[in-house]
Amino acid sequence: MDVGTNGEIIFQSKQGPAAASCATGPAFEGAAIRHGMQATSGAVDSVRFNRSTGCLDHTVIQRGPGRPKPPAGVCGSGVITAVAELLRAGILSKSGSFNAGCGSPCLRPGENGVLEFVIVPAEPRRNRRAITLTQADVRAVQLAKGALRTGIDLLCRENGMPRPSRILLAGAFGSFINRLDALTLGMFPEMEPDAIEVVGNAAGAGAVLALLQEECFTQAREMARATRVLDLAAHPDFQNTFISALSF
Numbered sequence: 001m002d003v004g005t006n007g008e009i010i011f012q013s014k015q016g017p018a019a020a021s022c023a024t025g026p027a028f029e030g031a032a033i034r035h036g037m038q039a040t041s042g043a044v045d046s047v048r049f050n051r052s053t054g055c056l057d058h059t060v061i062q063r064g065p066g067r068p069k070p071p072a073g074v075c076g077s078g079v080i081t082a083v084a085e086l087l088r089a090g091i092l093s094k095s096g097s098f099n100a101g102c103g104s105p106c107l108r109p110g111e112n113g114v115l116e117f118v119i120v121p122a123e124p125r126r127n128r129r130a131i132t133l134t135q136a137d138v139r140a141v142q143l144a145k146g147a148l149r150t151g152i153d154l155l156c157r158e159n160g161m162p163r164p165s166r167i168l169l170a171g172a173f174g175s176f177i178n179r180l181d182a183l184t185l186g187m188f189p190e191m192e193p194d195a196i197e198v199v200g201n202a203a204g205a206g207a208v209l210a211l212l213q214e215e216c217f218t219q220a221r222e223m224a225r226a227t228r229v230l231d232l233a234a235h236p237d238f239q240n241t242f243i244s245a246l247s248f
Helices: 076-088 135-158 179-185 202-212 214-226 238-246
Strands: 007-013 016-022 043-050 055-060 107-109 115-120 131-134 167-170 196-200
Touching: 007 135, 016 135, 016 214, 043 076, 043 115, 055 076, 055 115, 076 115, 076 131, 076 135, 076 179, 131 135, 135 179, 135 238, 167 202, 179 196, 196 202, 202 214
Parallel strands: 167 196
Antiparallel strands: 007 016, 043 055, 107 115, 115 131
16 A cells, blocks of 8 residues: 555555555545644654643654754644544544634634644744644545545455455655554544555566566566556445544
8 A cells, every 4th residue: 555645555465466556645645634744854743642731742753853843744644643642532433523612722713713732832932833733634534544545445344355355555745654543534444553564666566577577577567467557436335434534
């Protein structure tokens, strides 16, 4: 499974390989998020809910340790872990709505009175804005994870399996995803975290192998010919499966 702006999935079963493509959108990579950014210096990449303060503690990516940068936004992995932590803390409901009665001082009305959660407080003296997770951001994550989960569920259903026995997770975002957070969101079916293996830039490694070893190139062509492609949008169960996959 390659997770990025698109989610590409190949399912290996006794019937041979089957593939599907999911339009996950850019939320997993920090785009389409109000304070989203790429995973560069200054990006919040993980958070943990602090029960004593009711707010989030965060970590920031620093590519140049000698010149640390202040928090400037949140990258894809930061968005996922923020949503997962707020779900575990009861600040977000299974439907994806903020719980107005949770009592957290970091939950506040944003634009047009819609609730948002402060990830990093503002610093007016340094002219730094607050970094927040908005209701629209949560909805973008729901659409992205719903599309991916729909692809997994329909591929499993078409191949007579209730769930995958193992997942190989690739892609720019997939390489840094927290498996427990992804399972909390329902991005993957219920399974042991150890059954999800991060394999890095599999597409790049495969391209190098195909270029340098003729037998690998031949194998790739044969695999492409043998792979059955599942058109998710045309599947009769797509709509109901997708709607069910939106909830956390």
